[in-house]
Amino acid sequence: MRTILAKDISDKVAAMCMEANRKLPEDVLDKFAACHAEEEGAAKEVFRQLLENAKLSEETGLPLCQDCGLAIFFVEMGNDVHVEGGTPRQAIDEGMIRGYKDGYLRKSACDPFTRKNTGDNAPAIVHVDIVPGDGFKIIMMAKGGGSENMSRVTMLSPAQGWKGIKEFVVRRVAEAGPNPCPPTIIGIGIGGTFEVAPMLAKKALIRAIGEPHPDPAIDKLEKELVETLNKLNIGPMGLGGKYTTLDVKINVAPCHLASLPLAVNVQCHSARHKEVEL
Amino acid sequence: MATHNLTTPLTDEVVMTLKSGDMVFLTGTIYTARDAAHKRLIEALDAGSPLPFEIKGALIYYVGPSPAPPGRPIGSCGPTTSYRMDTFAPRLHALGLKASIGKGKRSDEVKAAMQKYKAVYLGATGGAGALLSQCVTEAKVIAYEELGPEAIRELTVEKFPLLVINDAYGGELYTTPRLDLAGYE
Known part of the structure; x- marks a missing residue:
């Protein structure tokens, strides 16, 4: 013991x-830099400010x-x-x-x-x-509260399947629009029970941007959603642009024969998390 | 799209020069208020009590700053999501509030009030609180201190960077989500 x-x-x-609260994970910073290079106009300016903000936070200790x-x-x-x-x-x-x-x-x-x-x-x-x-x-x-407020849980019918899941996620992100500080990371929990789905979704947010899901079938669904969500043209802070979402992360678990629980946990661009081992 | 260097308080004439998409660098005095402070402001109006600051020509910043570390006037201070203040904003615009500063969508009622009373909604970059705090030179609590981060503060700002999201003509900068391009109606 x-x-x-x-x-x-x-x-x-x-x-x-x-x-x-003072240092963004490397995967988030790398993604900001890549997005900054790709975006134009107001969207580019948002990423410039976010990169400068990250630098300033690390230097001054301001959150x-x-x-x-x-x-x-x-x-x-x-x-x-x-x-x-x-x-x-x-x-x-x-x-x-x-x-x-x-x-x-x-x-x-x-x-x-x-x-x-x-x-x-x-x-x-x-x-x-x-x-x-x-x-x-x-x-x-x-x-933060702003992105958490845009999150939702729903109990779909099994017959709705992936089509129903995808539509719910896309409509949720569209409805949230500029509110949750896009570009967001979308954590999705599929399966389990009413309380398990949001836990799956929240935990999904911890997986690094660009790190594929170990199951190739799920990885494919994540990529499909990223592509679809980025067509919405909500863009950084709702100003339009290529990036409405930085990444989509899905976690799944077995569920009841009668159910298809779905949770969408929205994470703002300031995706702050940290891991330590004792 | 134009760039405006504005000083507070704002007049109707100045407000009417602003169009959605314009950049604003704001210098002067603004007041912080978010959820709990708005509730108090409205309660004060209902009771016939004076507001803790002059509302005519004023700008309200929807923010709950982080604590000021030693040697700084304020901690991080980026905008909070504005829709939660939508139920309160029209009444304040009717009394002469010329602008609110925040992030995220406004209700149709707030947009109509801004057209009616000549006011604008300005957006600051969310999640850039450390950067925005560099434009704040002074901060002092002027009301509801017991609300902590939600207390009303008078901020002195210098070249605070903003975008005009909703103007007084009904114009809006935010994009409409392209559900059609994503394969939905």
Whole structure:
């Protein structure tokens, strides 16, 4: 049995909250640069500003976006790990609160009715998976409200199949238009149950831009959707252009004979996430 | 498409020179307000209380900035999505609000109010909050401090870069999604 101190988890989490909010993943930055080269006019100017913003954020420590998001954590905890000094959830909450405070990150969590800010961005949203071994992996996403608001879950009929899935996604992205800070990344969860589909969709957003789905059949569907969505000409910030979406990521799971659950999780261009292993 | 160097407050005459697609570099004073602050502003109007700033000629920026680190007037401060303020905006335009600054679509009611009361909707680049903060030279909370990031702040801005999204003539810069090209009606 491997022992990990809750304090060590908190320290890592505090640091990763700050880093995720100040430095975009390389795949996102590379995609911005490629898009900047391809676009023209107002769309090109958007990518120029985003590249400059990323550089400035890294240099000054100012967050990439003032919406530093709710802090979402996917934890893969080895079955042979014991956390000492607190539960994994407590350790993550403690680290997140510290990271958002010390990093001058915006606290965006509030009561749904009174709308009173909780003041410390708590609670962190923590999903723990128990996996074989003695590893401890944490993936953190800083997820803004604007793009999350444009996300949807629906229960399709099995007969609707891929045609129905594709139409729902395309119409959702068209309806969202300029609102979620395009070009977006579209995370899609297909299958599972009512609560599993959105988890699949959210987790899909972690896979790097350009990294193909391991199943060639799904990879083909992702590419088909990218091509179709980019025909919409919503473009960067809704100003028109080649890029309405930077990538589409699909995760699938078996579902009930009667169901075809579908979740579309929209990610803004500021796709902030970070992974650490303890 | 023209480029305008504007200073606040805005007059009807200046607003009427702006066309969707024009670039604006804004210098002067603007006021921040988003969801919770708008609710308070409308409650103040309902109660017959004065607003915390002069609304005639004013510009409201839909933003909830991140905390100011030491040595800076403000943290990151890019726009939030504007549609959530659509239910409040027409009433403020009727009182003389000349522009709102945000990102994303506006309702038909807001667009009609902008035509009726001579106002514009200006877009700033979302997700570029660190960059936009470089144009803010001063920031102070003037109302509803308890709302934290949602408090109303008076910002002094210098050459703040904006695009005219909706003008006072009914013009709009945002594209209509081409569902037809994507194979749908």
